[in-house]
Amino acid sequence: MGVTPYRIESARLVLRCYDPEDTPLLKDAVDRSLEHLRPWMDWTPDAPESLDDVYERLRRFRAEYDRDENWIMGAFSADESCIVGGTGLHPRGGDDSREIGYWIAADAVRQGYATELTAVLTRVGFEKLGLERVDLQIVPKNLPSQGVARKLGFVHEATLRRRLPPRANEPERLDAMVFTLLREEYEQAPWRDAYPYEAYDALGRPV
Numbered sequence: 001m002g003v004t005p006y007r008i009e010s011a012r013l014v015l016r017c018y019d020p021e022d023t024p025l026l027k028d029a030v031d032r033s034l035e036h037l038r039p040w041m042d043w044t045p046d047a048p049e050s051l052d053d054v055y056e057r058l059r060r061f062r063a064e065y066d067r068d069e070n071w072i073m074g075a076f077s078a079d080e081s082c083i084v085g086g087t088g089l090h091p092r093g094g095d096d097s098r099e100i101g102y103w104i105a106a107d108a109v110r111q112g113y114a115t116e117l118t119a120v121l122t123r124v125g126f127e128k129l130g131l132e133r134v135d136l137q138i139v140p141k142n143l144p145s146q147g148v149a150r151k152l153g154f155v156h157e158a159t160l161r162r163r164l165p166p167r168a169n170e171p172e173r174l175d176a177m178v179f180t181l182l183r184e185e186y187e188q189a190p191w192r193d194a195y196p197y198e199a200y201d202a203l204g205r206p207v
Contacts, residue, residue, distance in 0.1 A: 001096065001129050001131070002130055003068070004129065005128065005201060005207050006200060006201055007200040008120060008197055008200075010120045010196070011116065011196065012078055012116060013076065013078065013113065014078060015074070015087060015117060015120065015121065016074060017065045017073055018058045018061045018074050019058070020055055020058045020059055022074060022083070023054045025076075025082060026058065026086075027048070027049065027051060028083070029082070029083040029105045030054075032106060033103075033105045036105075037103060039168065039170075040103065040142055041103055042166065042167055044167075044168065070091065071098075072088040073086065073087050073088050073089075074087075075117050083105065084104065085103050085105055085113055085117070086102065086103050088101050089121060096131055096132040098134060099134070099136065099137060100118055100134060100136055101137075109144075114144070115148050115152065118136070118148055119152055119194075120195050122152065122186065123192060124197070126186045128199055128207060132183050133180055133182055134154075134180070134181050134186075135178060135179065135180050136149050136154055136180075137163070137176040137177070137179075138176065139174050139175070139177070140159065140174075140175055146177065151191075152181065152189070152191060153186075153189050155179060155185070156177060156178070156179050157180050158178050159175050160175060160177075162174070164176050
């Protein structure tokens, strides 16, 4: 399996490993999106966090990335002046598989960013990492994310009961719909050329 790129440039986004210096940008993106994120993201804080708390989180994200344990990325605007969301390739499905997770800031929804970053990371997974499968886990109430999965040809394989931690105002664990795209399905996907990208390693070399 190949090495996950540190930086991926798509038509409108820069997807890259967080640096601790991104702390103010991430805090701003989450702070302006708290109510929007609470139904979907179990990590959403109850109130705006301190810069120190966000800084420590980004140090942990970077360490996990460097150790090839988990690949959490920011989704930045093309000029990297703001964070429009977050994403990542997570090793939750075993060998030759990654799961894509994402969130979009409240003021950046309905602009196609979720589809764009999911498509690009799917391409990276199959083309750069040699994966056999890419997964998405989606809360059943999250109809827009289901739309992203289906638009890109992901197949709903199963709904896993009480798979996910509770969210705000949800005392019970939540079900997870598992959508999967296999390598042979990806190779027939008609959307690939619509989502070009360039990928780079930590030294800025193309991969």
